[in-house]
Amino acid sequence: MWTLVFTIIGINVAYVSIFTLRMIFVIKGKKLLASGLSMVEVFIYLMGLTIVLDNLDNPINVAAYCLGFGIGVLLGGKVEEWLALGYATVQVIIDEFQADLPVKLRELGYGVTSWLADGKDGRRLVMQVLVKRSNEAQLYRHLELLAPKAFVISYEPKSFKGGFWVKRIR
Template sequence: MLESGLIMLLIIFSVNIVYVSLLTVRMIFTLKGQKYIAATVGVFEITAYTLGLGLVLDNLENVQNLIAYALGFGLGVISGMKVEEKLAVGYITVNVISSDPSIPFTETLREKGYGVTSWYAYGMEGDRLAVQVLTPRKYELMLYEVIKDIDPKAFIVAYEPRQIHGGFWVKKVKGSRLKREEEKIQSE
């Protein structure tokens, strides 16, 4: 009897981790406009949800089932976030304000394969170089490292664009040079 109760708790816990992880992934694909992928993930998500909730509702007198469901939900949130980080769907726009406008920021980033737009700006402490970089999210952390290598004092702000149209990035780059750069960094 005890063994079957533990198995039930483990099943409820595991199913809810899967359900919430899928929910997170489906939401990401929905927000990115990937409707067919989101719908496919949603089919598996609702199946896991129905299964897990059904097990809890059929055994409401066992409070430990509800606790396993809640703990599985919490761990599913963390798991879903980890999966989303690994998927890194979409693009990120990074705005950088360099502490020194004479640093060859734009050239260095372009040599590494990034699409860059730059302009001179004036800040509280004088002249600055403002740089805007668009990159696939999977290269986001690598970009931050490159920026810190170029100018450790740079001010960095990042956001996800909702729509991209035209420009150098869409036509030429598409990550080919960035992939080579990533491979080079990983081999070091």
């Protein structure tokens, strides 16, 4: 009995983790990789569903299916964080008097575009920094040291054309 329960959990963890990664690959434009993963995903899904449907007489099997699904979502999310695919655009807003921050960030290897803006409490310096997602945490550590009071917003750009990073991205 427990072998069947752990098999159901394991199958669903694998299925949902692959499902999560496939969706991320589709969003990131890696359609060929997503297509390959989808074939593995649907095979695992059908095997797991068949096992559960053949053994519906035991509610523990259904609970195992649900538990495996939940663990798969967690694991898929962790794998995606570990892979850190793509890029992030980080917008940093600081007091105007820290005008040397863009230079310091450029010296650290970041591409920075900056401009002056008006905020509620006066002039602000706004910077836009494009960074690989795998280096995003490092950028935040630099910002914490260089501008601990900075207002920081991060989002994922979908496409690029021109500019500092285009040569590096290709």
